[in-house]
Amino acid sequence: MSTDNPDPITGEVNIFTPDFAACPQPTYRKLVDQCPVARAAFTNGPVISRYEDVVWALRHPEIFSSEMEMQIALGTQRPMIPQQIDPPLQTKFRKILDPQFSRRRMLTIEPELRRHANALIDGFIDAGECEFNSAFAIPLPCTAFLALMGLPLEELDLFLELKDGIIRPQTKTNDPDEPGRVRAENGRRIYEYFEHAIDERTADPRDDMLSYLVGAEIDGRKITRNDILDICFLMLLGGLDTVTSTLGCNIAFLAENPEHRRRIVEDEASLPNAIEELLRWETPVMGVPRVVKQDVTLHGFEIKEGETVMLMLGAANVDDKTFVHGDRVDFERERNRHLAFGAGPHRCLGSHLARLELVAAMEEWHRRIPDYAIKAGETPRYSPGIREVQYLPITWNAG
């Protein structure tokens, strides 16, 4: 890690590089200690890093708004619901969506998740190696999404393609002007797909999430077709990449830290806490953006109305003021109020699904492949923003 990030003179921090994403914690610590309000390289937006500041901002959507023009660019035609709208309307949508994503509800798809995890492992265990991201971390959350929505599992490849066309359009084309067009085109296909699925369930309701949305009401009135589409869009984008990234970050960490890995293999009951600690340490969603609605002064730094700030969840999660020895990974940690799923009214809607996927996937994985390492001579590759470990070759003793 370069020693001049953040730049000690300008306070400028580069948070959008693969190098930073591969090992952000040392920079986080410097931000928290020396630069509580930094400026992001390239965008010049304020970067807020201390735990108490990040939590405060997350809990004050009237100052730190989620309604921002620039976010309507992921191939969407309108804001995604409820992520890109503010209370009080956001609160009404959360009231109808939260019950669909409660932990109790999520437990109903757990057996199916474990089955899929094992089916994936069956496909490569005898080879003694795999590229973890493509072989496991990408397909598993997608099957969870399909199961939850009530969509056929045969749609897996289609959904992976649609999602990549939005999140990584550059992988579909070499023309630098093309990503925007690829995104818009994929966005249209996603709307079209869900339009069709909504039609089917309007005519013939089933016991699934889409049918629930078709019948859902706010203030005694059915939510609109566009509302449903804007919710579906978010579920697709939010539900896939984040868990993929978390699985990759966790396995990369455990491959490189065998003493921690042994701990969870020897005592399966320690896994849920270990996962919380890894969520804190790795924080795959490094930060979340907000638009500032009024001038704010924080630690002597002025933040102007209209600026887009980055709330660095990852940095807040290693702040020593909140976490005892925040720079150490401790699976026995007792106080862990981490912000990997955010906080305040926008707390990740899918957090209970994510946790269930993580526990199920990691438990099944370690039962069958307890001992593994990064392939000799190889280095994992991380993407910035959301820390997907795009290249994670691992090996184990087959047989």
Added chain:
Amino acid sequence: MRADDMKIRVDLELCVGHGRCYMMAPDIFDEDDRGHCRLRLEDIPPELEEQARLGEANCPEGAIEIAEDRR
């Protein structure tokens, strides 16, 4: 219940449904339909004090408060 039992309080205005409390301390906290916190008991017997502390220590919203006014 005894007079010197530990007391626990949840600020439901602050709770947004992280669910850390009912995962870590299931004998004290439950979930409502939305996955938000619901207290099973307010007076904590000694054998559940450890759970109560874990619940308090892991709420990202700081919505859980423990009062131990022992004489």
